[in-house]
Amino acid sequence: MTDHELAEFEETLAARAFDVEKLLQSLLDERLRTGEIARPPRLLAAMRHGVLNGGKRLRPFLVAEAAALFGHEGHEARLVAAALECVHSYSLVHDDLPAMDDDDLRRGQPTVHKAFDEATAILAGDGLLTFAFDLIAGDPAYESGPDTLSPTQRLDLIRGLAVAAGFGGMVGGQALDLEAERVKPDERGIITLQAMKTGALIRFACEAGAIVAGASVADRERLAEFGSAIGLAFQLADDLLDLTADAAAMGKATGKDAEAGKATLPALHGMEWTRRQLAGLVAQAHELLEPYGERAETLKRAASFVAERRR
């Protein structure tokens, strides 16, 4: 991607991010829904702080684009996309806690436990995770217009999210990451760790779009594979950025991994190898989208962006 193409894609992403944030803002306001007893204002504020923090919103973007690939442009994809962002955000809120990575800043802003307190950050994360399942289960209060998702589609989404985010996916990856501080994993260990910690949810974001759009099982699997490729690329690019970018561009501390002697693939194989790997993953991702022709143009650009982004 040229600098111009990167900037252009970032603009597209930012416009979509704005849309997701508006939706999350309205979902996490003070209005009570059926069955709720009260919405404690401070907890809700902490949840909004954790989720409305100017992230790239890559996962919601992937959900919406994968759904659009199969002709779905409805409200349902937006709600599922918002749910995935809640899960991603909760994982960051918990990951930043003193007992975990102990980060004070996230995208240039104080982390939730810094802006509020540790207990509130734990609960805000718990609340965001729980809310994600609520969103996908579907509630008439969230819907505008007719519901095009069948109960079976919703259950597929819930099961897929729970597996991707759970102990066999994202949470398990975090646990392996903790252990990696004590015993350095080998190459295979690093790959497993990253496939779980960041890969599983990105993979599922792409698959989720296909599920929302009612795509065939073969198309669902193809999109999931696409998601795996860009998930791996995302992590490699992240590791590379940690080595090369400056803290101001990233809005968080950099060079932490190298300083901590953290086992990453770039640390193991060097930058040149990493750049070649990234190019290979982008090529693979593009190839997986070949059957969809021009309609897949935005998703292809997303794959390139993930690998070539500078922050």
Next chain:
Amino acid sequence: MTDHELAEFEETLAARAFDVEKLLQSLLDERLRTGEIARPPRLLAAMRHGVLNGGKRLRPFLVAEAAALFGHEGHEARLVAAALECVHSYSLVHDDLPAMDDDDLRRGQPTVHKAFDEATAILAGDGLLTFAFDLIAGDPAYESGPDTLSPTQRLDLIRGLAVAAGFGGMVGGQALDLEAERVKPDERGIITLQAMKTGALIRFACEAGAIVAGASVADRERLAEFGSAIGLAFQLADDLLDLTADAAAMGKATGKDAEAGKATLPALHGMEWTRRQLAGLVAQAHELLEPYGERAETLKRAASFVAERRR
């Protein structure tokens, strides 16, 4: 209830608890399911420590009994019951953390962050919560025999659980409990806090049984009301026990609330008022079950037990 009746009911509860624990043990073993990448052994061990700790298993009991009231005795109720226990256990694991209640012991055993470490306890809680939704969404791997739950029933269960456990329910109640340490709530505030923190999940356990059994909306609401009454009784009895029982019987520190000057209804109104309230709630709970006649005998005993238990 006489001493003999209390002991008899505790035996019934213990036999059922054994059944739930066997199921949870087998669900949280090392075998991978479809979609999972790996099950990190230490994380799984922490999750098992958090959930297999000899609790009373009141919530699973209520799910199963409410389902049985409407003629359902299948495997599905057991899985939904296990899911609710995962949610209850996760809330205890997070609640015990140093940043929250900072408890070293839970039912006479080291809490998860003591037996493992703080980061692992946070993740074990996250894993248990996520797994609960996975369990309810249903997976052929979990089922034995035909699936009698429709996708709509599963979605009702997921939505109900998410609302009961989320920021408008249990998590919100925890947040209010934190705030209560700084600003003492008035009577209405205490009631809201407790309806959220402990009431919502107990209420939902009873409703969930009715949903699993395919009961009518009216029956579902009646069971939910029953759940609300015993949820309130549960909390009042807990507050009373904190004032009167000794730590050995409870397997955790007692007198903590009074020492901390915590606002509870017994602290506000005294023991006599509390005992009258409890009797009133039990009567109300029993009355709600009148339409079901003798079939509701076990649930009625459960209501009495909740109010009159000595630990």
